[in-house]
Amino acid sequence: MHDRYSRQILFSGIGAEGQEKLENKHALIIGAGALGTGSAEILARAGVGELTIVDRDYVEWSNLQRQQLYTEADAEERMPKVIAAKKRLEEINSGITIHAHIIDVTPVELEQLIHGVDLILDATDNFDIRMIINDTSQKYSIPWIYGSCVGSYGISYTILPGVSPCLHCLMENIPIGGMTCDTLGVISPVVQLVIAHQTAEALKILTEKTDRLRQELISFDLWNNQQSTIQVRSLKQQQCKSCGDHANYPFLDYENTTKAEILCGRETVQIRPSSRETKDLETLAIKLKKLGKVKQNPYLLQFTIGDDRLVLFRDGRVLVHGTNDAARARSLYHRYLG
Amino acid sequence: MNLLVNGKRIQVPATVKTITDVKNHFNITNPVVIVEHNGEILDKAKHPEKEVADGDKIELVQFVGGG
Structure with missing residues (x-):
């Protein structure tokens, strides 16, 4: 018997009882980028018995600055992220079970993934x-957390169904064309701080110490030396369609999901967002010009970066050229358009 | 005027009079932002009219997508 968990068992918040609970729990980590690799490593080292990691992408050189499970060889070989992550995590802890899935998660996949899962970590x-x-x-x-x-800004929030206001209560609308790491960059220390908050909360949930949960929305900017915690209990909406008295889970409805369709014979995937709002192509053009080549006419915007070419229409549709792979197209769409 | 914004004391020009002015002062264009003013979370509709005063404590939390 190794004493690999001895320091964690000595910690009064967890103890031998908490350690045993961790060993019998299953966490699902969605995304194996910066947050996902960091959280997976902490939970694997902590001895969480079962981890499922899902991601649709492969390792690139630009990931290595902050995505801690990957090596130069993974980037060189364009290794699917979850395969590279599983290999490294099994070297770290051979006593736990790690499931890896190379998939693009939609409501259908998620419903299959959540059987027996005790916690979902958003990465x-x-x-x-x-x-x-x-x-x-x-x-x-x-x-879920x-x-x-x-940039240098991070945010985290823990949602206990039936207790906390859900994300839909907090966000009246879904931001589209928002800030992403691929448009504004990101520094590793803020990634690590978000991971620290998420995994500390995860350990509390998995050891069933939910009375210790933070219950506040926390945000911080490590470059501008600011931080904030807000008690959001008052934002819980009884009429919320996701968690209210008559919830109908609108985001699980196919009509409300972002769709990717392969356009036959054109090596193009069309992405159709759920919202029908008219897009401000001019503001988007200013942002994208910093990253690649932008060509515009009154109806559409063409953005070229490296070998990738995206064409955006005012009604929100995007054509991703040069691929027949819906997951790759979605990945590029979210990378540059938020 | 001095404001305590996200735990940091900040001096803003006299032209900053409302919560919307504070957001503009920090170039916050993000549509999803929660504002707490002296311990109370404000309805978004109230941002343009809610006045700020010297010494007010403001928390601005922006929802971002990266990860």
Whole structure:
């Protein structure tokens, strides 16, 4: 018997009883980027018995600055992220079970993934999937922890179904064309701070010490030396469609999901967002010009970066050229358009 | 005028009179932002009219997507 968990058992908040609970728990981590790799490593080292990691992407050189499970060889070989992550995590802890899935998560996949799961950790990069996680969490009564960062700014919030206001209560609308790490950059220390908040909350949930949960929305800016915690209990909406008295989980409805369709014979995927709002192509053009080549006419905007070419229409549709892979197209869409 | 914004004391020009002015002062264009003013979370509709005064404590939390 190793004493690998001895320091964690010595910690009074967890103890031998908490350690045993961790060993019998299953956490689902959605996204294996900066937040996902960091959270997965902490939970694997902590001895959480079962981890499921899902991601649709492969490792690139620009990931290595902050995505802690990956190596130069993974980037060189364009290794799918979850495969590289699983390999490294099994080297770290061979006593736990790690499931890896290379998939693009929609409501259908998520409903299959959540069986036997005690906690969902958000390590995604867009609000389409977060609203799907939020509704699934409410429908199946599984807690989830929102985490996000851009630049030097980070934010985290824990949602216990039936107790906390859900993400839909907090956000009246879903931001589209928002800030992402691929448009504004990100520094590793803020990633680590978000991970610290998410995994501390995760350990409390998995050891069933929910009375220790933070219950506040926390945000911080490590470059500008600011931080904030807000008690958001008053934002719980009884009429919320995701967690209210007559919840119907709107984001699990196919009509409200962002769709990707392969256009046959054109090596193009069309992305159709759920909202029908008219897009401000002019503001988007200013942002995208900093990253690549932008060409515009009154009806559409063409953005070229490296080998990738995206064409955006005012009605929100985007054509991703040069691929027949819907997951790759979605990945590029969220990377540059939020 | 001095304001305590996200735990940091900040001096803003006299032209800053409302919560919307404070958001503009910090170039916050993010549509999803929660504002707490002296311990009370404000309805978004009230941001343009809610006046701020010297010494007020303001928390601005922006929802971002990256990860």
